[in-house]
Amino acid sequence: MQDGTFLSLDYPNVTTSKRGDVFARNCPTRQLLDRVGDKWSILLLGMLGEGEMRFSALKRRVDGISQKMLAQTLRTLERDGLITRHVEPTVPVSVTYAITPLGRELLGALQWLIDWAETRMSAVAQAQVAYDLRMAV
Amino acid sequence: MQDGTFLSLDYPNVTTSKRGDVFARNCPTRQLLDRVGDKWSILLLGMLGEGEMRFSALKRRVDGISQKMLAQTLRTLERDGLITRHVEPTVPVSVTYAITPLGRELLGALQWLIDWAETRMSAVAQAQVAYDLRMAV
Numbered sequence: 001m002q003d004g005t006f007l008s009l010d011y012p013n014v015t016t017s018k019r020g021d022v023f024a025r026n027c028p029t030r031q032l033l034d035r036v037g038d039k040w041s042i043l044l045l046g047m048l049g050e051g052e053m054r055f056s057a058l059k060r061r062v063d064g065i066s067q068k069m070l071a072q073t074l075r076t077l078e079r080d081g082l083i084t085r086h087v088e089p090t091v092p093v094s095v096t097y098a099i100t101p102l103g104r105e106l107l108g109a110l111q112w113l114i115d116w117a118e119t120r121m122s123a124v125a126q127a128q129v130a131y132d133l134r135m136a137v
Numbered sequence: 138m139q140d141g142t143f144l145s146l147d148y149p150n151v152t153t154s155k156r157g158d159v160f161a162r163n164c165p166t167r168q169l170l171d172r173v174g175d176k177w178s179i180l181l182l183g184m185l186g187e188g189e190m191r192f193s194a195l196k197r198r199v200d201g202i203s204q205k206m207l208a209q210t211l212r213t214l215e216r217d218g219l220i221t222r223h224v225e226p227t228v229p230v231s232v233t234y235a236i237t238p239l240g241r242e243l244l245g246a247l248q249w250l251i252d253w254a255e256t257r258m259s260a261v262a263q264a265q266v267a268y269d270l271r272m273a274v
Contacts, residue, residue, distance in 0.1 A: 020255040023180060025201035030176065032261055033254045037174030039167065043160060064162035081264020102260055109249035116246040117170045118157040123239055124169055127218020 035080065040065060040073045042110050045099065048083055049107045052098035082106060172217065177202060177210045179247050182236065185220055186244045189235035219243060 020029030035041060043062050047053060053061070059070055074097060077083045082103035088094040099107065157166030172178060180199050184190060190198070196207055211234060214220045219240035225231040236244065 020258045022251055022254060023183070023198065023200060028262065029254050029258045030180075032258055033179060033251065034176040036254065037176060037179060037250065039171040039174060042170060042174060043167075046160070061160065063160060079265050079268040080261045081268070082261075102257065102264070105257070106250075106253055109253040112246035112249050113174065113243075114159055114170065116243055117166050117173065118159060120239065120242070121157045121166045121169055124217045124219075125165065127239070128216050131216040131218075 032080075035076060036082075036106060036110070038073070040069060041077060042114065044070075044073055044077060045082065045103055045107045045110060046114060048097055048099040049104065052086075052096050055095050055097070058097065077103070169217075172213060173219075173243060173247070175210070177206060178214060179251065181207075181210055181214060182219065182240055182244045182247060183251060185234055185236040186241065189223075189233050192232050192234070195234065214240070 020032075021027050022029050022033050024030070040062070043065075044058060047058060047061055055070070055074075058074075059065065059067065062070070065073075074083065074085070078085050078097075082100055084098050084100055086096045086098065088096065157169075158164050159166050159170050161167070177199070180202075181195060184195060184198055192207070192211075195211075196202065196204065199207070202210075211220065211222070215222050215234075219237060221235050221237055223233045223235065225233065
């Protein structure tokens, strides 16, 4: 831990009074957008939105995620304050994840995106076929 | 172009009657979610939501995007039916991009995400500081 970490709790460029700008290269909002738009983040938040869940259950339910990617994404979500991690000192230890109020707020925003993707896939697929036909001429 | 492309216009697994499932590994919805959650896709759709724009203007306005990444993302967005590309046969040719109704629909969903990222960045930054302090103990 570096000296003065406590003093930097209020980042000068990310106070509540100043709104971020995702179009600006150096705005931390843009990195945030990239992280929360990540497929695995969205799927994990979606799962935890249904209730707290253990690591093994998340691994099973989010079809296709690797052990490493799951651990890494959960760590990022926890660091961003979107989920919490609770360790039960059993043998073996039982690790449970739960969504935070901030995470639930984000999930509310993401739900529009999930709904759009789930309902408009056929329109997108048709556009792709039309595009590929145009390009093939 | 392969034989029978016309016949596959209606993908058996992406009809309008069946809703996708982003949690299933092989559902095309998941790939779609990954593409539309991409930072550059979000920023470009956001820009084109304000009005049609030329390639050079997009390059200038979306701070930090490379020429290659811009061309590639625009192509994917066009193929997905989210934007259109119009070529004016001037010298040099002038290429203009515009959002489609489907793209505007997606942008409506993404706007919640952009708003969340722009307004909640400070809460996330504070969570990160707290996490780093816990990990440093």
